[in-house]
Amino acid sequence: MASASKTILDIAQEAGVSAATVSRVLSDHPNVSKKTHAQVRAVIEKYNYKPNSIARGLLQKSSRTMGVILPSITHPYYAAIFSAAQDEANRNDYVVQIYRLAYNAKITDEFVDKLIERRLDGVLFSGGFVEATDPNNLPAVLMRLQRYMPIVTICPPIPGLSCINIYTDLELGLRKVVRHLGALGHRRIAFIGATDETRSVGDRERGFFDEMQKLGLDAITQPENIHTPQMGAMAVLRLLQRVERREWPTALIVINDLMALGVLRQLHAMGLRLPDDMAVVGCDNQFFSAFTEPPLTTLEVDTEGHGRSAMQLLLRTKDAETPPFTQVREPVLIVRASCGADKPRPQKQS
Amino acid sequence: MASASKTILDIAQEAGVSAATVSRVLSDHPNVSKKTHAQVRAVIEKYNYKPNSIARGLLQKSSRTMGVILPSITHPYYAAIFSAAQDEANRNDYVVQIYRLAYNAKITDEFVDKLIERRLDGVLFSGGFVEATDPNNLPAVLMRLQRYMPIVTICPPIPGLSCINIYTDLELGLRKVVRHLGALGHRRIAFIGATDETRSVGDRERGFFDEMQKLGLDAITQPENIHTPQMGAMAVLRLLQRVERREWPTALIVINDLMALGVLRQLHAMGLRLPDDMAVVGCDNQFFSAFTEPPLTTLEVDTEGHGRSAMQLLLRTKDAETPPFTQVREPVLIVRASCGADKPRPQKQS
DNA sequence: GCGGGCATTGTAAACGTTTACAGTCAAATT
DNA sequence: AATTTGACTGTAAACGTTTACAATGCCCGC
Numbered sequence: 001m002a003s004a005s006k007t008i009l010d011i012a013q014e015a016g017v018s019a020a021t022v023s024r025v026l027s028d029h030p031n032v033s034k035k036t037h038a039q040v041r042a043v044i045e046k047y048n049y050k051p052n053s054i055a056r057g058l059l060q061k062s063s064r065t066m067g068v069i070l071p072s073i074t075h076p077y078y079a080a081i082f083s084a085a086q087d088e089a090n091r092n093d094y095v096v097q098i099y100r101l102a103y104n105a106k107i108t109d110e111f112v113d114k115l116i117e118r119r120l121d122g123v124l125f126s127g128g129f130v131e132a133t134d135p136n137n138l139p140a141v142l143m144r145l146q147r148y149m150p151i152v153t154i155c156p157p158i159p160g161l162s163c164i165n166i167y168t169d170l171e172l173g174l175r176k177v178v179r180h181l182g183a184l185g186h187r188r189i190a191f192i193g194a195t196d197e198t199r200s201v202g203d204r205e206r207g208f209f210d211e212m213q214k215l216g217l218d219a220i221t222q223p224e225n226i227h228t229p230q231m232g233a234m235a236v237l238r239l240l241q242r243v244e245r246r247e248w249p250t251a252l253i254v255i256n257d258l259m260a261l262g263v264l265r266q267l268h269a270m271g272l273r274l275p276d277d278m279a280v281v282g283c284d285n286q287f288f289s290a291f292t293e294p295p296l297t298t299l300e301v302d303t304e305g306h307g308r309s310a311m312q313l314l315l316r317t318k319d320a321e322t323p324p325f326t327q328v329r330e331p332v333l334i335v336r337a338s339c340g341a342d343k344p345r346p347q348k349q350s
Numbered sequence: 351m352a353s354a355s356k357t358i359l360d361i362a363q364e365a366g367v368s369a370a371t372v373s374r375v376l377s378d379h380p381n382v383s384k385k386t387h388a389q390v391r392a393v394i395e396k397y398n399y400k401p402n403s404i405a406r407g408l409l410q411k412s413s414r415t416m417g418v419i420l421p422s423i424t425h426p427y428y429a430a431i432f433s434a435a436q437d438e439a440n441r442n443d444y445v446v447q448i449y450r451l452a453y454n455a456k457i458t459d460e461f462v463d464k465l466i467e468r469r470l471d472g473v474l475f476s477g478g479f480v481e482a483t484d485p486n487n488l489p490a491v492l493m494r495l496q497r498y499m500p501i502v503t504i505c506p507p508i509p510g511l512s513c514i515n516i517y518t519d520l521e522l523g524l525r526k527v528v529r530h531l532g533a534l535g536h537r538r539i540a541f542i543g544a545t546d547e548t549r550s551v552g553d554r555e556r557g558f559f560d561e562m563q564k565l566g567l568d569a570i571t572q573p574e575n576i577h578t579p580q581m582g583a584m585a586v587l588r589l590l591q592r593v594e595r596r597e598w599p600t601a602l603i604v605i606n607d608l609m610a611l612g613v614l615r616q617l618h619a620m621g622l623r624l625p626d627d628m629a630v631v632g633c634d635n636q637f638f639s640a641f642t643e644p645p646l647t648t649l650e651v652d653t654e655g656h657g658r659s660a661m662q663l664l665l666r667t668k669d670a671e672t673p674p675f676t677q678v679r680e681p682v683l684i685v686r687a688s689c690g691a692d693k694p695r696p697q698k699q700s
Numbered sequence: 701g702c703g704g705g706c707a708t709t710g711t712a713a714a715c716g717t718t719t720a721c722a723g724t725c726a727a728a729t730t
Numbered sequence: 731a732a733t734t735t736g737a738c739t740g741t742a743a744a745c746g747t748t749t750a751c752a753a754t755g756c757c758c759g760c
Binding site for chain 2: 005051053063079080096116118262264291
């Protein structure tokens with residue numbers, strides 16, 4: 001099957017020149033005569049010769065490959081980041097490898113060893129991490145990795161790790177949501193969050209509680225530990241079973257749209273009318289969020305933008321050492337029908 | 351930043367042995383004395399030396415890397431395939447690179463050139479392709495690629511390309527759906543399909559029309575050319591505007607769940623009650639399909655299974671030349687509420 | 701004491717490129 | 731006519747490993 005490829009020497013021989021000349025033809029080096037160029041090109045075309053990028057990488061100390069570490073590529077949030085990052089990399093003739101850091105899996109030294117062995121040109125990290133006390137010690141592991149290659153992160157700054165990072169301020173985002181719901185007249189609002197004590201979860205909780213307190217509203221929470229629609233359904237069921245009916249919240253904020261999907265389903269199953277009996281707001285604005293029933297009000301996070309910018313910056317570190325910095329973006333509240341502010345306007349049929 | 355890594359020679363020197371001995375220690379070669387082993391290991395640990403996999407790859411003519419060609423990683427269908435394939439590869443110490451063949455983009459010779467240059471150990475292909483007349487000539491391009499590395503495909507057999515392939519028979523799937531809807535009493539059924547003349551679309555159309563004819567039912571179609579929820583919404587709107595109200599279908603089959611998402615939304619927006627006014631069936635059983643309103647009846651395609659098996663087979667070609675074969679799987683009809691066969695049973699609140 | 705066998709280690713070639721440097725040759729300059 | 735120039739091309743080292751083969755030294759049986 002895999003026919004032994006021609007090497008640059010084979011080509012050189014057949015064209016009656018040295019390997020160096022073939023190499024020069026390949027890279028369009030100026031110092032090669034028209035005649036030789038044509039002659040060598042002909043042989044290259046004849047055998048459809050492609051230089052071995054592994055050999056080239058060895059010499060140039062670059063694999064033209066970037067690594068991307070994230071918890072899951074099937075999660076639409078990370079898929080969007082990855083996809084944009086990949087496009088940007090490909091545009092620059094780089095290739096991207098995913099390293100999956102399974103949710104809650106320990107990031108071990110062996111894990112980063114793999115990246116180091118592969119001699120990647122850089123790494124983009126996105127995912128949750130636990131402050132300070134992190135038993136997996138993500139910061140330490142990434143710090144070690146950084147001694148070998150540049151890192152750009154798409155998440156709040158990781159303490160101790162000095163690198164470029166880009167993220168969206170979801171503490172601010174949650175404040176926006178709370179203010180919006182408060183303005184709509186909701187007094188009792190629940191937050192369906194997560195049990196993991198990651199920074200990104202903590203940010204959202206803080207935004208929620210702070211702003212609730214500021215507005216003098218009644219906060220309830222129901223954390224769950226896995227971010228799936230199933231868990232969203234479970235969480236809201238637990239919440240509404242736990243709380244007396246007359247003390248039910250009138251609005252739910254769900255930590256991400258994936259869980260919100262399950263929340264909506266469960267509320268429907270319980271026979272509640274949305275958004276009148278219960279308003280729901282999500283977070284992330286996934287591709288499906290405009291198509292839920294009712295369409296989901298949510299916070300938009302520009303995942304594609306994050307992925308693209310992060311990869312651009314990572315590629316740039318190749319040429320010039322860029323000093324570390326943090327870029328914070330502001331989430332936008334996308335108002336749809338599920339919060340009750342925007343009555344759905346059915347498209348008329350003719 | 352990237353500190354120059356130690357080489358095997360540095361280690362050898364410090365341990366007072368030759369590079370060959372270090373190499374033997376690394377690969378746990380039997381012929382090395384306990385004493386030397388310990389001594390060399392110590393130096394390796396001391397500097398946390400990791401062999402350069404690029405240099406190794408050059409010699410062993412293997413990058414321990416597999417390529418995966420697919421249209422889009424943000425599409426949950428392909429994300430699931432990819433994720434499973436990746437897990438399987440990682441388990442075998444392989445790494446995976448995605449090559450995105452943008453939807454409807456021409457697969458060009460330059461595209462496969464990139465794969466060849468990278469000297470991948472194999473390629474897994476999944477995506478649509480157009481029979482015979484394909485202007486992009488996917489078959490020809492893949493045939494060329496196959497001269498350089500083994501290929502496994504997750505799609506119906508590509509004419510002219512002799513390789514291992516795994517797919518789910520959606521012609522059979524559509525027959526199942528039609529029979530199911532027929533049994534529920536539907537006489538007039540519409541198929542919301544796709545305009546692209548790919549084999550996988552064609553299969554579904556054939557299954558639909560054949561079975562409709564066999565049952566003597568009334569077939570309507572509305573093809574659209576991009577597989578998004580937006581297009582699903584658009585398609586159903588066009589369909590219902592085009593057809594006289596009294597000739598409306600009572601059931602819709604949508605070519606995939608992504609489009610079905612938009613279909614459901616549009617039907618709700620038009621004020622129809624589902625499934626009573628209109629039954630809906632999708633295809634693919636995506637992660638969100640159990641959480642739509644009403645939950646979506648659909649055909650299950652074991653994407654994870656496809657991805658895992660395909661990668662296993664690809665890895666195996668390394669050891670032993672496996673003769674080409676085709677493995678066809680049978681889709682399972684998942685009956686949920688959207689087709690009206692299974693009345694939703696709301697979970698009771700206490 | 702000597703050859704054979706064995707365990708261990710070293711030597712050197714090989715993998716397929718790129719590139720600094722040196723060389724060649726013809727044309728241009730003096 | 732000798733020298734300089736410049737365009738072009740070849741030589742060889744280098745990148746960091748692995749591995750076939752050779753070499754060493756030791757123990758054993760004779």
